[in-house]
Amino acid sequence: MEKKVRPHCHVCMKEMKMGQEVVMDGAFKGIIHANCNYLTAIEIEDKGLFEEVIGRNPRWFKQFNHLISH
Ligand SMILES: [Zn+2]
Numbered sequence: 274m275e276k277k278v279r280p281h282c283h284v285c286m287k288e289m290k291m292g293q294e295v296v297m298d299g300a301f302k303g304i305i306h307a308n309c310n311y312l313t314a315i316e317i318e319d320k321g322l323f324e325e326v327i328g329r330n331p332r333w334f335k336q337f338n339h340l341i342s343h
Contacts, residue, residue, distance in 0.1 A: 278337065282295075284309035289304060289306075293306060294321070296312060296320040297317065297318045297330065298318065299318035302318070302330075324340075
């Protein structure tokens with residue numbers, strides 16, 4: 274049974290949703306909302322829409338595939 278993981282922004286603790294602007298933390302590999310971002314440009318590994326960032330990062334894609342494949 275595949276474990277269903279619901280991604281949360283660790284700044285505001287709200288659930289991530291499709292179509293939201295997000296940034297990926299290059300050090301901790303966490304995803305946070307662009308609106309919640311506290312990182313400097315050099316610390317940001319990737320940014321864009323939630324589904325785009327996940328699609329470009331295999332580790333997240335594997336974990337959240339169930340959220341975007343339909
Ligand atoms: Zn947030």
